[in-house]
Amino acid sequence: MMTQICVALLALVLLQGGQYAWGVPALVLAVFGLTGLFHPASVRALRRPDPAEKAPSAQAPARPASPKNPRQAPPKRAEPARKTPAGSKRRN
Numbered sequence: 001m002m003t004q005i006c007v008a009l010l011a012l013v014l015l016q017g018g019q020y021a022w023g024v025p026a027l028v029l030a031v032f033g034l035t036g037l038f039h040p041a042s043v044r045a046l047r048r049p050d051p052a053e054k055a056p057s058a059q060a061p062a063r064p065a066s067p068k069n070p071r072q073a074p075p076k077r078a079e080p081a082r083k084t085p086a087g088s089k090r091r092n
Contacts (some may be wrong), residue, residue, distance in 0.1 A: 004033040 010029035014023030036042060 001034070001037060004030045004037065007033070 008025055011026035011030055012025045014020075014026060017023075
């Protein structure tokens with residue numbers, strides 16, 4: 001947004017100085033840049049979600065249906081034991 005405002009100010013200075021070949025395209029560029037920035041799709045993409053709204057990825061994933069035959073489920077793996085670095089003492 002600051003870029004479009006700076007370009008618009010530069011375009012006005014160029015137009016007042018008689019440099020129409022540079023001032024008009026700069027002003028058109030600034031206007032189209034601001035128009036694109038405030039387009040509803042851009043505003044929606046740049047808007048932060050409200051804290052009350054939950055993002056779809058933040059919701060808990062759906063649990064898969066439990067298999068009818070428990071033997072078909074893959075076995076759960078045990079976690080490996082945690083190792084302490086050499087020379088250190090365990091803290092409980």
